[in-house]
Amino acid sequence: SQQGExxxxxxxxxxxENATMNCSYKTxxxxxxxxxxxxxxxxxxxxLIRSNEREKHSGRLRVTLDTSKKSSSLLITASRAADTAxxxxxxxxxxxxxxxxxxxxxxxxxxx
Amino acid sequence: xxxxxxxxxxxxxxxxxxxxxxxxxxxxxxxxxWYRQDPxxxxxxxxxxxxxxDFQKGDIAEGYxxxxxxxxSFPLTxxxxxxxxxxxxxxxxxxxxxxEQFFGPGTRLTVL
Numbered sequence: 060s061q062q063g064e065x066x067x068x069x070x071x072x073x074x075x076e077n078a079t080m081n082c083s084y085k086t087x088x089x090x091x092x093x094x095x096x097x098x099x100x101x102x103x104x105x106x107l108i109r110s111n112e113r114e115k116h117s118g119r120l121r122v123t124l125d126t127s128k129k130s131s132s133l134l135i136t137a138s139r140a141a142d143t144a145x146x147x148x149x150x151x152x153x154x155x156x157x158x159x160x161x162x163x164x165x166x167x168x169x170x171x
Numbered sequence: 172x173x174x175x176x177x178x179x180x181x182x183x184x185x186x187x188x189x190x191x192x193x194x195x196x197x198x199x200x201x202x203x204x205w206y207r208q209d210p211x212x213x214x215x216x217x218x219x220x221x222x223x224x225d226f227q228k229g230d231i232a233e234g235y236x237x238x239x240x241x242x243x244s245f246p247l248t249x250x251x252x253x254x255x256x257x258x259x260x261x262x263x264x265x266x267x268x269x270x271e272q273f274f275g276p277g278t279r280l281t282v283l
Contacts, residue, residue, distance in 0.1 A: 101261055101274035101276045149272075163213040
């Protein structure tokens with residue numbers, strides 16, 4: 060079952076611009092996580108935000124969580140060519156088994 | 172050098188054959204996971220294990236089998252019953268089920 064839905068499916072911007080990706084989910088969660096995947100590679104964890112948190116920062120990353128709307132956003136500021144990758148949100152359902160449910164991902168391309 | 176490894180990187184299988192994908196971690200994590208990723212798609216959970224000698228089916232377990240005899244190892248067998256096994260397979264581990272997951276580099280399986 061795919062709980063998370065990312066929007067947009069693909070995003071192409073110029074280097075230096077900010078990139079915003081959104082994730083919506085359907086059920087109550089313990090936490091929501093964002094991962095990055097370079098083409099043909101494994102996923103790398105970026106940030107985890109708990110259900111009682113509203114915003115979290117890590118370097119050039121800013122994540123927000125709105126549990127009333129069941130949505131999250133990932134903002135990458137001052138984008139770089141190396142940020143080109145697919146970005147996935149993953150939710151840990153509340154009260155469920157200890158596993159994550161991944162969305163379909165946003166394919167981000169940073170043009171030099 | 173801690174991490175999670177998968178082998179082989181590429182695997183070719185003839186129809187009707189069973190193949191086993193290896194996943195090893197030296198992070199001392201209790202939980203391990205197997206995901207399938209099809210081109211341009213998100214991750215779908217095949218099986219997961221939260222403790223040695225115990226594992227649970229994920230969303231797409233049909234045609235796959237696993238074992239968890241050691242904490243460090245969680246091999247996945249793709250059986251001949253899996254009708255469309257060509258995909259990218261990712262293994263992950265975590266210290267707690269709903270927390271950050273660490274991913275291996277993946278195995279790309281192609282059925283000839």
